[in-house]
Amino acid sequence: MENPYDEVSKSSDFEKNMGRAALGDFSSLSDGLEANSVAQAELYRSKGWVRFLSVICFIYFGVMAVAAIWVTVMSLAVAGGSAFFVVLIIIVMGFVVFRVALVMSLISSALKRLEGSRSFWDLEAVMGENLKVWRIVGILSLLGVVLRFLKL
């Protein structure tokens, strides 16, 4: 059980792990399970592709930001601001795309750190960010299916 008055347990994940490691506490490690050289090589190989996906998402976010500004300006100039709903949808979608791009970028950075340190908390960070990406994609997927059925 976590002690709320313990300075180590209140700090960030990294500081917590550093504190744990410095105290010689490896209690959270599973019994002997390790990422072998093949698994590590595959993880490091995927780093470039994850970075590429992140860059594409950032570009897409930029395009959406420009589109939002363009629609707002055109709407104010021609239709007196009636395209507010369209702008709102573009902003929401842009936020989601930015979030995906950011998390993908964090995965890539965590993979780079893991390659240098080969420490268990960097692997934890990779798996944590990976979970976040799949959560966002899962929610979008559910939303996509609902919208497809509504369209039918």
Add this chain to the structure above:
Amino acid sequence: MKESFNPYEAGQSHLIAGDGGGDAIKGVPVSEKAMGKMFATRVWVVIVLVGLVVNLGLNLYEIYVSVSVAGGYFFQEELIGVFVSVVFGVIMTVFVARYCKALGRFKERATEESFERVVVTQSKVWRVFGVLLLSCIVFILMMMMVGLILAFRV
């Protein structure tokens, strides 16, 4: 000789991780927290897989309706677009299904082999997504160029 660990010195993480240093690739310990995150990922991967399968089914249904029932409702370019999305959908579904299966096996029995399988399939998913995204960009650019060429010809 085993190196000693100094918690106040930078660049000692390889000692903390317990691999003892050295140039050869040694194993990275997989913590229970990392395993928990991988197990939690599986739920979302299943949801994505279901979404992909449903979308694939709806796309196939759309093609069936447009070709046989409505007697060619789609323009040729639209039909090509739906056909390409079906092909991409099949490829993505196959790779996500493999990843999901590997996560399921890892959840049943957490061994080094099952972990390796998860990482390999996960890496393949990112690679395939990257390649498909690249193909999509190339495809869109090609369609735009064909459209422009046809417009200037007429």
